[in-house]
Amino acid sequence: MIATGSASQFTVRSSEIDYRGQATLPALVSYMHEAAWENTVTLGISMYDLLKQDMTWVLQRMRVEMFRYPRHSEKVSVETWASGRERIFMHRDFRIYNAARELLGQATSVWLVMDMVKRQLVSLPELITSIEVVPTEEPLPFAKGKLPQLQEALYELQIPVRWHDIDLNRHVTNTRYLQWALDSVPLEVLEQQQLREVEIIFRAESLLGDTVIAAVAPAEAPSTYLHKLSSQETGKELVQAITKWRGLES
Known part of the structure; x- marks a missing residue:
């Protein structure tokens, strides 16, 4: 049994801020991806591990909620954990904290595995399903259901x-x-x-x-x-x- 959670540390860089001096959302999502990568390395299911079998991780869905955006030079910790698994889905959650443990934002995500040769989605391989998912935190509500369709572009x-x-x-x-x-x-x-x-x-x-x-x-x-x-x-x-x-x- 392996605990599936970990934390990664980041400092908001000048290239990652907007004109208000706050981190942009794409920059923060990049932190989440990096934290997820580091976590999968410790679990032995990183993208490099999958690429050895001509497979790779792909993000299928994500919901991010921000309460406060960190500012330039602010240090943040991104905590992430595998929160659930289905036949073809892996669920992963995130929380972003500052140095004072203020919760800045949180996210849920759904990941799939793609065959790199056929460019098709496949069921989770034994490499992943052999790991018992033991969430280190209470799972956040999954992002599910349909989104409203855009009918006519502004x-x-x-x-x-x-x-x-x-x-x-x-x-x-x-x-x-x-x-x-x-x-x-x-x-x-x-x-x-x-x-x-x-x-x-x-x-x-x-x-x-x-x-x-x-x-x-x-x-x-x-x-x-x-x-x-x-x-x-x-x-x-x-x-x-x-x-x-x-x-x-x-």
Whole structure:
């Protein structure tokens, strides 16, 4: 029996902040990914372990809730643990704390395994299922159910996939999709409000040379936006998301 939780330490760098001096959400999600990677290394199920069997981890869904954004040079601890497992899903949770143990944010995520040769999802291999998942924390509520569909875009961006958008799996890294979704939000929202929650579903991969259309429109609920990222070449939906915003911190 192995405890599946661990903590990783980070310091918010100048390249990871917005004009307010606060860490951006893509930067914080990158911390979560790094903490998850370090945790899977200790469990013997890291991406490198899977790549030896021509498989890899892919993120299928994530919900992030932020209570306060850390500032430049602030030290944070990202705690993560495997919170559950199904036939093809691994659930992983996160909490972000500052040095005073103030809870800054939390997230739930769902991970799948992809066959790198066939580029198809597969059941969790024995390498993973042989590990008994013993959550070190109470699991956060899973992100599940359908998100509202964006019907008519208020605004669209056309984004060519460049070399530095591609990750170890040779497709667009998921934090880039998150960044593109947020970039499509109206400027007055970005300037006058702050993102408090995002839920994002990754439906298909995009490769070098593709062009991604990032579309956004207001939802029925106030200060809420619906997002859809799709392939210009195929029309296939790549990402669906919903963002919720609040007034700026004083």
